[in-house]
Amino acid sequence: MASASITLTNTMSIWRDRAAPIETDAFVPDGDYDLVVVGAGLTGLVTGLLFARAGMRVAVLEARSVGAATTGNTTAKLSLLQGKHLSEMLRHTSVKMGQAYVDGNREGMMWLLRYCEEHGVPVQRKTAFSYASSPGAVDRVNEEYRAGVALGLDVTRESSIDVPFPVHGAVALADQAQFDPMDVLAELARDFRRHGGTLIEDVRVQRVRPGDPNRILTNRGLVTADKVVLATGMPIMNRGLYFAKEQAQRSYALAFRVPGRLPDGMFLSVDLPTRSVRTAPMGEAGDSDYLLIGGNGHPVGRHPSPLSLVNDLTRWTELHFPGAERTHSWSAQDYEPVGRVPFVGWMPRSRGQVFFASGYDKWGMTNAVAASLTLAGDILGGHIPWAQTLHRRTTTLQDAGSFIGANAAVGVAAVRGYTRAWLRQMPADEPAEGRGVVTHDGVRPIGMSTVDGASCTVSAVCPHLAGVLSWNNLELSWDCPLHGSRFSASGRLLEGPATRDLRRFA
Numbered sequence: 001m002a003s004a005s006i007t008l009t010n011t012m013s014i015w016r017d018r019a020a021p022i023e024t025d026a027f028v029p030d031g032d033y034d035l036v037v038v039g040a041g042l043t044g045l046v047t048g049l050l051f052a053r054a055g056m057r058v059a060v061l062e063a064r065s066v067g068a069a070t071t072g073n074t075t076a077k078l079s080l081l082q083g084k085h086l087s088e089m090l091r092h093t094s095v096k097m098g099q100a101y102v103d104g105n106r107e108g109m110m111w112l113l114r115y116c117e118e119h120g121v122p123v124q125r126k127t128a129f130s131y132a133s134s135p136g137a138v139d140r141v142n143e144e145y146r147a148g149v150a151l152g153l154d155v156t157r158e159s160s161i162d163v164p165f166p167v168h169g170a171v172a173l174a175d176q177a178q179f180d181p182m183d184v185l186a187e188l189a190r191d192f193r194r195h196g197g198t199l200i201e202d203v204r205v206q207r208v209r210p211g212d213p214n215r216i217l218t219n220r221g222l223v224t225a226d227k228v229v230l231a232t233g234m235p236i237m238n239r240g241l242y243f244a245k246e247q248a249q250r251s252y253a254l255a256f257r258v259p260g261r262l263p264d265g266m267f268l269s270v271d272l273p274t275r276s277v278r279t280a281p282m283g284e285a286g287d288s289d290y291l292l293i294g295g296n297g298h299p300v301g302r303h304p305s306p307l308s309l310v311n312d313l314t315r316w317t318e319l320h321f322p323g324a325e326r327t328h329s330w331s332a333q334d335y336e337p338v339g340r341v342p343f344v345g346w347m348p349r350s351r352g353q354v355f356f357a358s359g360y361d362k363w364g365m366t367n368a369v370a371a372s373l374t375l376a377g378d379i380l381g382g383h384i385p386w387a388q389t390l391h392r393r394t395t396t397l398q399d400a401g402s403f404i405g406a407n408a409a410v411g412v413a414a415v416r417g418y419t420r421a422w423l424r425q426m427p428a429d430e431p432a433e434g435r436g437v438v439t440h441d442g443v444r445p446i447g448m449s450t451v452d453g454a455s456c457t458v459s460a461v462c463p464h465l466a467g468v469l470s471w472n473n474l475e476l477s478w479d480c481p482l483h484g485s486r487f488s489a490s491g492r493l494l495e496g497p498a499t500r501d502l503r504r505f506a
């Protein structure tokens with residue numbers, strides 16, 4: 001499907017590197033729509049398409065470009081076996097709720113596979129494996145196997161699998177799938193516009209005022225709509241406190257050219273350090289597939305050296321796949337919800353006019369579509385039994401415990417950020433190339449960095465909820481350890497629940 005040649009040692013995802021341009025529309029100030037969808041990732045585009053097909057006037061407003069945040073940087077395994085997710089979910093919720101989750105994911109998966117087939121988007125069918133990389137993790141594999149059986153999946157228990165890295169047993173589920181997520185987004189965008197939808201890039205929604213109609217304030221002017229869907233990853237509205245019920249998790253992915261045979265399947269370790277393995281048929285004619293390796297996730301803004309994590313993944317790959325040559329490395333984040341079941345539905349105190357979907361816990365290829373189907377059922381009318389069950393989720397004692405734990409960690413990160421900023425004297429010189437330091441000017445935390453020879457000083461306080469940012473030495477960005485907002489060295493907002501850039505001082 002996609003065009004363009006691949007650049008070696010690129011810091012863009014292999015999908016975005018090769019993606020052909022996507023046609024979009026111009027922003028119309030004071031535009032009025034039946035539905036505005038905020039965000040053009042998988043959730044936003046599937047939702048937009050479902051409503052455009054139903055004859056509604058729909059606009060999808062995207063702050064950056066289609067797929068720029070998580071969907072264009074995913075590893076795009078479309079699978080009902082999801083690492084150790086099923087057994088972890090069953091620790092938090094009932095089998096009935098877990099079954100509704102699997103049913104929704106199955107429907108999301110079937111929808112996407114059917115869509116790809118009908119629209120000529122290439123998909124490779126593969127067996128998914130959740131494996132133990134050490135003897136101590138065999139119990140986790142057994143637990144995942146039992147969870148899969150309890151939830152009606154045709155999982156099998158494998159004592160060994162044909163891969164060149166250590167495996168001490170695995171669960172397998174045949175006939176899952178993988179694809180290029182930018183192929184899918186490009187086709188959804190085309191189809192959405194063919195159905196009369198309006199797709200606008202480079203327009204950031206800064207605030208939504210619920211009302212009749214809803215007023216959507218953007219950096220380029222006001223638009224109005226009868227209904228709004230926030231498909232922004234973590235919701236950009238604070239009501240409902242979803243920022244405190246999810247944790248932003250950043251992780252890393254690399255592509256390699258490898259001499260010799262590659263493993264056939266999609267693999268994810270159930271133990272740490274996480275290793276995610278798949279292939280991608282990306283070569284020009286005659287070339288072999290690329291090998292994709294992912295893992296080493298951590299809460300956004302809380303690792304001292306993301307660069308070391310990519311180096312670690314590279315070393316692991318070179319050890320197990322001799323001769324591997326890295327072509328791409330990239331990073332992205334997704335949101336882990338308390339209770340491990342996504343949040344989908346209407347925003348509290350929005351008069352039932354503003355909806356959102358979030359918290360896919362790195363399993364958005366199925367969950368994004370399930371969420372879009374749920375929202376279409378909620379808004380257009382329709383009875384989807386698994387969606388009704390998922391709407392009835394409640395917070396268990398255990399959820400409350402992990403909620404308190406996660407927010408205590410946020411509190412610690414907040415205090416640590418301010419203490420470090422205040423203790424650090426302003427450096428006499430500008431930081432060296434690729435470096436960033438947080439210091440203070442009076443009581444105000446500031447961030448100083450140098451990237452591509454340009455030195456910048458910005459406010460180091462996140463405009464979302466005032467966390468002190470930390471420097472990301474891999475992506476040369478300012479990352480918030482509280483709720484995962486990220487900014488470029490010059491202060492431009494990249495992603496997360498914030499809606500404004502950082503103040504720039506120099």
Ligand SMILES: Cc1cc2nc3c(=O)[nH]c(=O)nc-3n(C[C@H](O)[C@H](O)[C@H](O)COP(=O)(O)OP(=O)(O)OC[C@H]3O[C@@H](n4cnc5c(N)ncnc54)[C@H](O)[C@@H]3O)c2cc1C
Pocket residue numbers: 038039040041042043044061062063064065066067068069070071072073074075076077078079203204205206231232233236249250251252253294331332333334360361362363364365366367368495496499
């Ligand atoms: C490294 C990694 C690997 C993964 N691998 C897999 C996998 O193998 N299988 C799987 O199922 N899932 C995987 N996931 C998860 C999956 O990629 C995500 O759950 C999914 O892509 C989320 O889609 P989305 O549309 O909700 O969010 P996004 O793709 O992030 O889309 C949200 C969009 O909203 C835009 N936006 C944000 N704020 C605003 C605003 N104020 N105004 C306008 N626009 C805004 C953003 O720019 C963005 O384009 C992975 C995630 C990561 C991080």
